[in-house]
Amino acid sequence: MANSPENNEPKKVLAPQGPFSALRNNFLTGVVISAPILITIALIYWLVTGPLARLDDFMQSAFPQSWLPPEWEGFYIPGLGVLVAIVLLVIVGVIAKNVIGRFFIDLGEKLLDAVPVVRSLYGFFKNVFEMALQQSEQSFQEVALIEYPREGIWTLCFVVTRTKGEARHALSSVADDMTNVFVPTTPNPTSGFLLFVQRSKLRVLEMSVEDGAKMIFSAGLVAPEYTPLAERVTAISGGTKQPRTPVKRGQA
Numbered sequence: 001m002a003n004s005p006e007n008n009e010p011k012k013v014l015a016p017q018g019p020f021s022a023l024r025n026n027f028l029t030g031v032v033i034s035a036p037i038l039i040t041i042a043l044i045y046w047l048v049t050g051p052l053a054r055l056d057d058f059m060q061s062a063f064p065q066s067w068l069p070p071e072w073e074g075f076y077i078p079g080l081g082v083l084v085a086i087v088l089l090v091i092v093g094v095i096a097k098n099v100i101g102r103f104f105i106d107l108g109e110k111l112l113d114a115v116p117v118v119r120s121l122y123g124f125f126k127n128v129f130e131m132a133l134q135q136s137e138q139s140f141q142e143v144a145l146i147e148y149p150r151e152g153i154w155t156l157c158f159v160v161t162r163t164k165g166e167a168r169h170a171l172s173s174v175a176d177d178m179t180n181v182f183v184p185t186t187p188n189p190t191s192g193f194l195l196f197v198q199r200s201k202l203r204v205l206e207m208s209v210e211d212g213a214k215m216i217f218s219a220g221l222v223a224p225e226y227t228p229l230a231e232r233v234t235a236i237s238g239g240t241k242q243p244r245t246p247v248k249r250g251q252a
Helices: 019-049 051-062 080-098 099-114 116-136 163-172 209-217 229-237
Strands: 141-149 155-161 176-186 193-196
Touching: 019 051, 019 176, 051 080, 080 099, 116 163, 141 209, 155 209
Parallel strands: none
Antiparallel strands: 141 155, 155 176, 176 193
């Protein structure tokens, strides 16, 4: 029997992972875990000692001393700038909800869109903050796996909600369990694809939305620990009971 060309092809043997490869993987994992923490600490320190401190000093100097009693002259109010910044942000949020405020915000966005570099930066940060706000409002319900973009390739996605409106009516002949899912891109999850799929086509995972976002940010380097349900039940029950071996008659 002649060997087919497929059988004549040499099989690829994966080389065992050496100490340097393991060291590199551990280093990259440490960077992915430590970098967000260090960046967050540095950003908070910069805000407190930089813009917020200057705003605090400005508010202290701009505060009319005539409003204070003579014995309070030169009195320092820590955090006054932060308090004023919070009040101003609340006022901006209130103004943005009415028609006049929305008009001026749209006008400002059009002016920013006219500048090429500023337009890209503004669009990026706007998408980041909008996605963070949506996640805080729990717009994503579950994390799931979906066969996309073709059969045999699985992609991590976020389950948003059941398909509604005209899209649901148009897809009613396909299935009754159509679901909106968001397929983010790696490593920037602020962009992605909105897909309408059958709920039965999804493999819903137990990980949280936060863990799913971390997995996407790290390109799969950071994955939450998972213990199968059977092992968890066994651990709770105190271990698997070993079956008793029957003793034959005549054996001592």
